[in-house]
Amino acid sequence: MKEASSQEIEQNAAHESQAEFAESTDQYKVKLSMFEGPLDLLLYLIRKEEVSIYDIPIARITEQYLEYLRAMQELDIGVAGEFLVMAATLIHIKTQMLLPRDPDAPEEEIEDPRNELVYQLLEHQKFKGAANVLHQRAMMEAATFTRPMDGDEENPEVAATLFQLFEVFKEVMDRRKAISEIEIARDEMTMAEKIAEIKLMLNSSNEISARALFERAQSRREMVLIFLSVLELVKELVIRFRQSRTFGDIVIVKRDS
């Protein structure tokens, strides 16, 4: 099990290094593109300088950090705002460290201005490690397969898109307009109530036709409310859409658990 997966990881690593090689015409560029964000760049500098993360020589690291930012700008790489925020933070820490300490302040009350940054770097480092392990697990998992799902010939499930749902909505809306222009004011209904109502309907029958649902609406306002509620339920993974054939009716299906 391990053999197969480690082989795969190696293959991927080989693939990656090839890509890097292709880009190595401009080494600086490759180096810079490695950095996901300002914390990544800082970690890289700390490692390169072989200094302790708990005792960062802030002046030296700040200087190097700014140098990298300048290089990025020269290479026309858009420097994201986050990098600039970090530069400001570094400079702020640097100035704080230059300020003379209050000689009368008790020892334990003096907080190192670098503490928060160190904490952030350590957290970041942890998640990088975790991301790496997740990646390896995913590679291993991708090498296993399950029994392919039986295709239901009579009812091939085509996941309907939101766009298609909107089409149905528009269609019903247009038809309603044709029937009557008069709208009767109803009690104001909230979206929370509408969502509860749809959930209740799904409890008694697991499937509802989207068209039928929209047609129940007594007013344009209610129809919009239904549409928004359906979107919310999709987002909360309570329901999914199913369409048995292209342009067929969209069925709202309750998801398991």
Place this chain on the structure above:
Amino acid sequence: MTVEELIPIIESLIYVSEEPISAKQLAAILEGESVDDIQTATDQLAEEFNSRGGGLELRQLAGGYRITTRPEFSEYVRRYLKSQPSARLSLAALETLAVIAYKQPITIPEILEIRGVTSTSAIKTLLDRRLIVAKGHKQVVGRPMLYGTSKDFLIHFGLNDLSELPNLEDFEDLMTS
């Protein structure tokens, strides 16, 4: 039914289920059988099944049981299915996913605080691939959306439940060592 009688029934149920089938689901189908017996039968089945050294494996995934092919034979299975390994997640998406997995439920601003970089596109990718789901709103000003990992996340990373995630503190010493 005896445990011996339950084993082949459970095996057939695991075979036909499209998602990992949980002990609870098994118990619901095997109405009247004791939960303990079902558990014993399933454990015994898994042991027999996996000691056979065949091309299949009975595993515990996402809180249920599932039969998968062994990774050793992925090359051949892929050749038959003509499938490509699915697109890999970018580093940004993986790191964002790691933050969500360990800190869930979590809002986007909280993720930004930890990563020091905006994660909007990474979050979109993760939502599209159903590895994360919205878990309601946080009851603070602006009611930001909370995110957490999904069942698909567990399946994708071969985890039975979230407690199987590696301990975050184990990565702490990487910097200092």
